[in-house]
Amino acid sequence: MVITKLLLFVASVCICSAAGHEFFSSTDQVIPLVEEERTLLKLTHDILAEAENLESILEILKLFEDPAETINDPAAAYKLIKRLRSEWFAITSRRQRMLSCRYSTEGGNPRLILAPLKEEIEWDEPRIVRYHDMISDKEIEILKNLSRPYMTRSQTGSGTVSNIRISQSVFLTEDNIVVVQVNQRIADATGLSMETAEHLNVQNYGTGGRYEPHYDALDEQDDRIGTFLIYMNDVEIGGATVFPKAGVALQPKKGSAVFWYNLHKNGDVDLRTEHAGCPVLRGNKWVANKWIHEFGQEFTRPCSLSRWE
Structure with a gap:
């Protein structure tokens, strides 16, 4: 620009x-x-x-x-x-008028009729949505306890350990009912299929932990179409998720989650979704990521031939 x-x-x-x-x-x-x-x-x-x-x-x-x-x-x-x-x-x-809050059933999803989502539009372009009270304190503790024994130094998209990402992480399979429930809740919130999504990735950033600016999209076939990021604790100082090109900073809030699309409808990477995890200056930061892929979304988010979508 x-x-x-x-x-x-x-x-x-x-x-x-x-x-x-x-x-x-x-x-x-x-x-x-x-x-x-x-x-x-x-x-x-x-x-x-x-x-x-x-x-x-x-x-x-x-x-x-x-x-x-x-x-x-x-x-x-x-x-x-x-x-x-x-x-x-x-x-x-x-x-400003587009940045609003609402209760949402995502088009009348039966599982959300009695317990609608608490949805807040954090930003419009790219569209970033925060869901409040997405996960309970009890579920958070279970996910932490499942993760601790198996956590190792996080790797980047290329599968290597790098200083641009200072954290520990582990992928959790659906061997536990809580992981199954969280994955289903993500599917309900986004309206997307989880069939080709990656396993739930739990990460812990200690003091000084960070993730420098990057894209979640890997620029490959069946790319990561969207990112669902769950905040599992409040961070004393630091730890915000920032989008430099959009001018957006999202503060961790325990139990909430944010979602954004990494790709335009035409399949191109949305360059505005470059984001980073700010260093944790005091305390630590627990998050859970769900990277959702393109395959299986053909009818829920149809492709577009327009260069602007």
């Missing part, structure tokens, strides 16, 4: 200016980048929501009559970057 390039450009100018270099002296060289972004956005279905942000960004840039002087001052440059970023990720009134 051009705006992202603009922010990186401003940051690089700030650094180079400290060494005595100067890259531009007027907003004439900056505003065209934003105007180009405006043109590109007209090609997308998000133009109405994002146009308001671009207007604000243009107004901010016009306030700086002498960008060279601003960039030579690191503090001023930081404030400019912060304001631009804030405007770019600002929630417009249209998006």
Whole structure:
């Protein structure tokens, strides 16, 4: 995105200016980048929501009559970057209305009629949904007790131990009734088939544990279409799940779970779903992941030929 390039450009100018270099002296060289972004956005279905942000960004840039002087001052440059970023990720009134809470039976699922899901829309694009009270304290303790004896150092998608992921984990098969119940609850919440899903993956992050920015999608046949992440405890400090490209931070809340699609309907990886697990600064963090795959979802989430879906 051009705006992202603009922010990186401003940051690089700030650094180079400290060494005595100067890259531009007027907003004439900056505003065209934003105007180009405006043109590109007209090609997308998000133009109405994002146009308001671009207007604000243009107004901010016009306030700086002498960008060279601003960039030579690191503090001023930081404030400019912060304001631009804030405007770019600002929630417009249209998006605010979409971030709502509700009780959901997922289209009248018989298992949810008497106990509907407590559903909260955390973000709209990409769509991230949080389900409150998804798992009980008793079930959490059972999953922890099942996992502890078999936990080993977590691996990355390539099947190797890496410093980008500092945690312990284990896959739990459906040998225990609680695992069966949790998997069924995930199927009810998402409406997706669990036939080709991976086993429930329980993970523990100790103090300093983290998972650097990554995609859950593996870019392979029968890819991970969606991720269902269950928070099994509250974290004292740190441990948030963040989506840098969307500007979203999800705080762990015991018993809740979040779900998002890793792929567009056309099968392409949704680049906005890059996410990371922030370092645990105090305490520890327990989560359970269910990675759901494409095969078996042909009728519940049909493919699309559109490049925008």
